[in-house]
Amino acid sequence: MKIGVFDSGVGGLTVLHALLDAIPQADYLYLGDTARLPYGSKSATTIARYAVSSVHFLLEQGAEYLVIACNTASALAMNDICAAVSTEVLGVIEPGARAASALSHSKNVCVIGTAATVGSHAYQRALAKLGVNAYEKACPLFVPLVEEGWTEHPVTEQVARIYLEELAREQCSNGNGKADVLVLGCTHYPLLKPLLHRVLPPDMQLVDSAQATAHDVAQHLGLAANTRRREPNIRFFATDSVDKFRLLGSRFLRREIAKVELITLPE
Amino acid sequence: MKIGVFDSGVGGLTVLHALLDAIPQADYLYLGDTARLPYGSKSATTIARYAVSSVHFLLEQGAEYLVIACNTASALAMNDICAAVSTEVLGVIEPGARAASALSHSKNVCVIGTAATVGSHAYQRALAKLGVNAYEKACPLFVPLVEEGWTEHPVTEQVARIYLEELAREQCSNGNGKADVLVLGCTHYPLLKPLLHRVLPPDMQLVDSAQATAHDVAQHLGLAANTRRREPNIRFFATDSVDKFRLLGSRFLRREIAKVELITLPE
Numbered sequence: 358m359k360i361g362v363f364d365s366g367v368g369g370l371t372v373l374h375a376l377l378d379a380i381p382q383a384d385y386l387y388l389g390d391t392a393r394l395p396y397g398s399k400s401a402t403t404i405a406r407y408a409v410s411s412v413h414f415l416l417e418q419g420a421e422y423l424v425i426a427c428n429t430a431s432a433l434a435m436n437d438i439c440a441a442v443s444t445e446v447l448g449v450i451e452p453g454a455r456a457a458s459a460l461s462h463s464k465n466v467c468v469i470g471t472a473a474t475v476g477s478h479a480y481q482r483a484l485a486k487l488g489v490n491a492y493e494k495a496c497p498l499f500v501p502l503v504e505e506g507w508t509e510h511p512v513t514e515q516v517a518r519i520y521l522e523e524l525a526r527e528q529c530s531n532g533n534g535k536a537d538v539l540v541l542g543c544t545h546y547p548l549l550k551p552l553l554h555r556v557l558p559p560d561m562q563l564v565d566s567a568q569a570t571a572h573d574v575a576q577h578l579g580l581a582a583n584t585r586r587r588e589p590n591i592r593f594f595a596t597d598s599v600d601k602f603r604l605l606g607s608r609f610l611r612r613e614i615a616k617v618e619l620i621t622l623p624e
Numbered sequence: 625m626k627i628g629v630f631d632s633g634v635g636g637l638t639v640l641h642a643l644l645d646a647i648p649q650a651d652y653l654y655l656g657d658t659a660r661l662p663y664g665s666k667s668a669t670t671i672a673r674y675a676v677s678s679v680h681f682l683l684e685q686g687a688e689y690l691v692i693a694c695n696t697a698s699a700l701a702m703n704d705i706c707a708a709v710s711t712e713v714l715g716v717i718e719p720g721a722r723a724a725s726a727l728s729h730s731k732n733v734c735v736i737g738t739a740a741t742v743g744s745h746a747y748q749r750a751l752a753k754l755g756v757n758a759y760e761k762a763c764p765l766f767v768p769l770v771e772e773g774w775t776e777h778p779v780t781e782q783v784a785r786i787y788l789e790e791l792a793r794e795q796c797s798n799g800n801g802k803a804d805v806l807v808l809g810c811t812h813y814p815l816l817k818p819l820l821h822r823v824l825p826p827d828m829q830l831v832d833s834a835q836a837t838a839h840d841v842a843q844h845l846g847l848a849a850n851t852r853r854r855e856p857n858i859r860f861f862a863t864d865s866v867d868k869f870r871l872l873g874s875r876f877l878r879r880e881i882a883k884v885e886l887i888t889l890p891e
Contacts, residue, residue, distance in 0.1 A: 391666075392660075392666060392670050393659075393660060394665075395662075398661075398865065398868070399658075399659060399864050399865060400864050400865050403659050403864045497768060497771070497772055498765075498768055498769065498772055500768075501764060501765055501767075501768040502765065504764070505764055505765055511782075512779060512782055512783055512786070515778075515779055515782070516779055519779070597666050597667050597670045598665065598666060598667050601665070
């Protein structure tokens, strides 16, 4: 089984990390559309065009199952991607929403993500279908702070407190009740987990969409993690800056990336 | 005279603002390649390809003089742009370097910018030709902080202190001497001027590449600012997110932007 994993950049490597844990017996193709990142600040039409050309490349390379490891593309381009391919496709939104719904007692959850993901209200819709109310908040500084390597920095902690206080104020002014789960609706955010645990109230649980997605892929494919026969074969592709991808990506994947192949995608 | 102004996004509007002050009698075309921003984290080859397709569009629209109001494109794509067009082209690096050299007594200046601008050492080369030593520092968090609207925020002040202290330490460990000028080598940074003035030593002078560039364009064209006959005619083009361009851009231009035309550029 060859699984194609797509993201605008290196963030989706947190999803690939979780997939390698959950399904070590598969082979992987990972594409980061680094020439055109970030998707988080672009329009739905543009994001859909970029995402469709990216998944076509993964299919040409032999992908038999597609994981859209990018919250923004999952939120805004899922319909276009599904219409453009006949392969099975899973995004990160539905798995994250399902995991949050299963964990939440109050049926109120908070979701943080990029401006585009939050503006799309894709998590809110997915959670509403499960009877869960969502408080959403865009945290545009988290991605640059993670990319600067400041995952344990006092500045990042201060920024996190400001964003989370705004979320808390919104809950107070709303009649629905207090959230007990926070969904990390951006693939960069798992690197902030230790810091967020310090800043959040102790009874607030975190949902990592990367882990939730890997769990759902394993279920869909009927594969369990207990059959590691060999090191998975992984190929990495990027549309720009392969050296930066290699250096930054190794932090997200939590293993060294030896080689990244540079490709060009049609506009 | 119709002047074409190009940037990857809204940052170049600080250059357009300075141009409107210096040459109000010209007409302007402004293109923000917002679908493909930010350029600051991309490779030289990709930036050159994007920049050349962007200036071709401005020439098709009737531009008679081109201003590359983007430090990254000026640093990395100037040769490609000049080779691709026969029109006169001015970037922001040379004017900024000339202004810094004229102001500096110690002939040591600091330059801050994006990772790509600093990594290109374009300011260092331009300043070396003028007999000036440069200390360069990438400040990747400044652009997202400005775009978040936190131009007077304590978090931004803390980030600025951290970046500028690193620059100061570099000067101490270097034999060349202390800098007395700081070049704002990114078009987003003029919005941080009041904050930077508070954080910098009082004897450190700021060079705003936007103003330096507008001054040089007026000189090249032999135009003085004393002949305002009418409101300049300005057309704005963007390759994505025209609403975001309008809202965010008005802060950079310091006047309201009524209409932005959405265009598509060839890859």
